[in-house]
Amino acid sequence: MTTADENDIVVGVDGSAGSAAALRWALAEAKASGRRVVAVRAWTYDPTADLESAAARSSRDLENRYRQRLAQSVAEALAGADPVPVRAEPVDGAPGPVLVRVSQNAAMLVVGSHGHGRLLRLLVGSVSAHCLKESRCPVVVVPVRTAEERGPVPDPAVTYEPGPLL
Known part of the structure; x- marks a missing residue:
């Protein structure tokens, strides 16, 4: 895979x-x-880096594991929802650069937030920070909240009407 199309929403999974x-x-x-959603799972084969890579006999084995996990994540997110066109792609490489490269022509890039680290990383993770800094398309960083904090999921079809400026 090279890049997403201008009508695609790329999301890191x-x-x-x-x-x-x-x-x-x-x-x-x-x-x-x-x-359309393009769900991207970045991965790298380095048997010295982690047990996941070491347990895989080859980079192809590891890619297949990530492909299956990505498909499972997409299926879980789609469960009970209206169907949406989704293309799931495991891509070899570091997450930040992979997401920036794949989304260079996309309508937007969506990543989850992360709460570890310093300064900007207090609000977003290192991958999110990389995407915010390097991306050529709009980046949406979605915060992680518990179901109780989140409440009902807002209807995306409802438009926001800003109040008066103070």
Whole structure:
């Protein structure tokens, strides 16, 4: 895969709660706007880096694992929802650069927030920070909140009407 189309919403999916929230947001936005979602899972094969890579016999084995997990994440997010066109792509490479490259022509890039680190990383993770800094398209950072904090999911078809300026 090279890049997404100008009508696509690219979303980073890594199996975390943040990426699940970002995927749900992207699906709702795609439904409201008539766009397609391109769910991207960045991965790298380095048997010395982690047990996941070491357990895989080859980069192809690891890519297939991530492809299956990505498909499962998309299926879970779509469960009970109206169908939306989704293309799921595992892409070899570091998450930030992969998402920026794939989304360079996209309508938008959606990532989950992360709460670890310093300064900007207090609000967003390192991948989110990279995407905000380097992306050529609009970036949406979706916060992770509990269901109790979130309340009912807003209808994306409802438009926001700003109040008077003070």
